Amino acid sequence: MSKLYIVGIGSGNVKTMTMRALECIKSSRVVVGYDGYIELIKDLVKDKIVISSGMGQEVKRCRIAVEKVKEGYDTCIVSSGDAGLYGMAGLVLEIENRINFEVVPGVSAVFLAASCLGAPLMDDMCTVSLSDHLIPWEVVKKRLVAAVQGDFVIALYNPRSHLRPYNLEKAVQLLLSYRDKNTPVGIVKNAGRKGERVIITTLGKVEYEVVDMMTTVIVGNSRTYIKDNTIITPRGYPI
Missing domain, CATH: 3.40.1010.10 (Tetrapyrrole methylase, N-terminal domain)
Structure with missing residues (x-):
């Protein structure tokens, strides 16, 4: 068969x-x-x-x-x-x-991207697509708010395209209403492919122009931190 x-x-x-x-x-x-x-x-x-x-x-x-x-x-x-x-x-x-x-x-792209950044996904996490092609933007916003209020590490898929150039900026501004501007953010373009590019920054300093549909953006939770150009979300083990 x-x-x-x-x-x-x-x-x-x-x-x-x-x-x-x-x-x-x-x-x-x-x-x-x-x-x-x-x-x-x-x-x-x-x-x-x-x-x-x-x-x-x-x-x-x-x-x-x-x-x-x-x-x-x-x-x-x-x-x-x-x-x-x-x-x-x-x-x-x-x-x-x-x-x-x-x-x-x-x-998945989220795990490929995370491997480039260090260990940003060690605690509870979720993915949210910023494309409003199939899902209305109001629903996307609702999901983002739920994710940030739950203190999840958030991986953003489909963050920015020529047809949706402002969705990432709108999402970041929404997240900044709930999360500190110094929250670590990892931006990985072409993860695992030719032309791979990795940027570690913070929620208040996201450079939107470098992001496209081949990019995954990972936003840390309230405990995520940057150490020696590596993003770490602690699991909670005593050390």
């Missing part, structure tokens, strides 16, 4: 990809994905039937992947990071969950 693999490719670098993700890509006859993600794994899919498309075609890609499985092809649909976190897993299963499928986890 043919199978659909819903694969998280992490950064797209084979060094940060799970062995299972590599196995599933290699065993698939068809690989479906966003143009940019297919480019990242182009060396892995040279002998495959590759179906790629641009932003905004997510539903179409998922439907194609499902149809290819029904046609008898082992098929892989790829997401960056983890397929179950802002990836394709949910959308595929909303469309069709009565096929033979496997969700293959990947290393």
Whole structure:
């Protein structure tokens, strides 16, 4: 029976990809994905039937992947990071969950970014996407307020784009209403990829212009601190 693999490719670098993700890509006859993600794994899919498309075609890609499985092809649909976190897993299963499928986890951008910063995620944390393309901004604001009031370390996904140039600034100003301006912030662009850039700063000194959609922003909680250019959120062990 043919199978659909819903694969998280992490950064797209084979060094940060799970062995299972590599196995599933290699065993698939068809690989479906966003143009940019297919480019990242182009060396892995040279002998495959590759179906790629641009932003905004997510539903179409998922439907194609499902149809290819029904046609008898082992098929892989790829997401960056983890397929179950802002990836394709949910959308595929909303469309069709009565096929033979496997969700293959990947290393999410938040963990790749955290590894560049030190140990910012050692306490309770959450992720919030600043994209208001699918979720209204009022809902995004509500989630940010709940996260900061709960004193979570907050990882911001989709922080800033040319279509949403001010969402990160609006989010930071909202967080500053609840959190000290000296709260550590880590900004990691292209985590685990060529062109990786790491910036350690504070909530009151975020440079918005350096941030884009390939960037993850991690905001510390009330106990997070910077030590020797490393961000640390203590777990609470007595030392």
